Amino acid sequence: MNKHVELQDLGFKDYKETWDYQEQLFRGIVDTKIKNRHQETQLETGNYFLFVEHPHVYTLGKSGDASNLLLNERQLAEKGAVFYKINRGGDITYHGPGQIVGYPILDLENFFTDIHKYLRLLEEMIILTLAEYGLKATRSKGETGVWLDVDTPFARKICAMGVRASRWVTMHGFALNVNADLGYFDHIIPCGIRGKGVTSLNVELGVKSLDTQEVKHKLIRHFKALFNADVKG
Template sequence: MKIIDLGLIGYKEAEALQLETLAAVTAGERENTVFLLEHPKVITLGRQGGAENLHMDPKLLAEHGIELAQTTRGGNITCHFPGQLVAYPIWRVEKRPGGMRRFFHDMEEAVIRTCARFGVATIRRPGHPGVWVDETRKICSMGIGVKRWVTYHGLALNVGRDLSLFNAITLCGIQGAVPTSIEGETGRDIDMKDVKNVFEEEFRKAFADSALA
């Protein structure tokens, strides 16, 4: 696999890069690729909708420099912002043991192990993809798209303390869910580069382990 750090990149620009890479991986011209990045402030809607869980007028969002984007990923509404680690695996799953269920499990496992290395214990919540600190506090959201058995989109792990953009939405459309982050849980500053490095290690290990299973 190839893991590429894109730094801070606009949502539309990253989406175009995903689609370009998706075509190359599907054609067998490129290996499985994972993009690590941060986005400027953007609220995204999933294939299952999400506009009903948006609490700010789109015009007001624009006035505050917040983009609103319709996506082709699964799931409901979520948001991205600097201080949140986004990972987009462009990954061939057609012949992978366990199919999509195992793919989600391994993404969650990489996040769970990453959080643990920073001192944050997390859980899975059945029926709700992503990673949680408890039944209400969500630290990582997940939503993917699939074309011809190759995935795109991915996950968003909250690292920094500033989670104020979530005030504009009902998190993932789940009543009672509240966002949390690695810094919020530990009470200390965390360098994003350190999180990226740890996540890369844990992602490689989780996916190597499942390949051997």
């Protein structure tokens, strides 16, 4: 089993370009697995972890409700945002400047074959990272992602998640609000969940902005420990 993970920081990159790149990496892993099965070879499959920051974009998961986007095409353009319906799980979410987006593209057969465990470990990576900033983040029953003050009137999401998996290969991932403009969430019903807020790490800490590279280093450190992975990049 190959536990090496290639870390790539794509910087500030268009959503569709990044989605296409994810698909390219994903397809390469899947094709290797198909070849191994059909030709009885034992070629090693790769693993990748992409960090990226996107321009303003709303994405809707395959089972999502388009009515959870509260803007029409003209209003989207006025906000400088675009919209895509994509092939991950989950409903609608927002990506934009000030947000750390992570796309682990892993062959889970190199680690474990359990999608539920995979999602819970991604959540744990976020929870442990936020704890380093003094925040007590938790899960919300039946709602993938990471939250603050669950089961109170002040419940608010700080990290959204949505993944796709085929032949135990993953793509898409998580979006952690670090220095995000929360006003863009006012134009959707985030993840299709009504009555709960959205927050950002800088807001919770009462600061203008945080060093995103520092946050990424913490995320990767916890990812390495949780997945017993060798991350290089």
